[in-house]
Amino acid sequence: MTTFRMPADEAEARAVQDALRTRVVLDEPGPPPGTGRVTGVDVAYDDERDVVVAAAVVLDAATLDVVAESTARGRVTFPYVPGLLAFREIPTVLAALEALPVDPGLVVCDGYGRAHPRRFGLASHLGVLTGLPVIGVAKNPFTFRYEQPGPRRGDFTPLLDGDEEVGRALRTQDATKPVFVSVGHRTGLDDACAHTLALARDFRQPETTRRADALCRAALREALT
DNA sequence: GCGACAG
């Protein structure tokens, strides 16, 4: 486990990403989809009141039942800058993960991993700091190119940065917009997509993300009361 | 230089 350091400015943040990206592990298959535990993490903000709340929700990968959950409250310590999202979210997310009473298993987060200008998005960063297998599932293609995948659940196309496949546009429900999956740490792209499909049985987004989103929003409301 | 731009 590496300690998180808040960079003083954007240039330093990019340098941190360039330094840590060498620690990403890409040659592990990761935990088998549908087994063990899967944990969703998400963050909600109130920039005016300077409050940020993160939530972590652990599910049984086979049943999608909630096994455990936690929240953590913090302060806004970094602005949103495309490409530097991790520095805004990670401190509070780490606190929420550390508050869990059980091992998280595979972590699923909003945003990207390898699909990033420096190949080190939120999912990669979170993986390197915790050592956990992590994947990223985003709701839009950011700056990357892709062809529209087929219309059925499970259809996918490569998400491209130039001619490099950095992730996939994956259809998780028939006739709905695809989600954008990329590897974070200690997981392969095929398995990342398999996990995403298993977790998105009933909705476009993974159940992990839906649960974590609902929890951090509720916790933020409570924190503002 | 201008626009685009995960959450």
Next chain:
DNA sequence: ATCTTGTCGC
């Protein structure tokens, strides 16, 4: 991310 009512559709 967040600001926000009604509304179309299963």
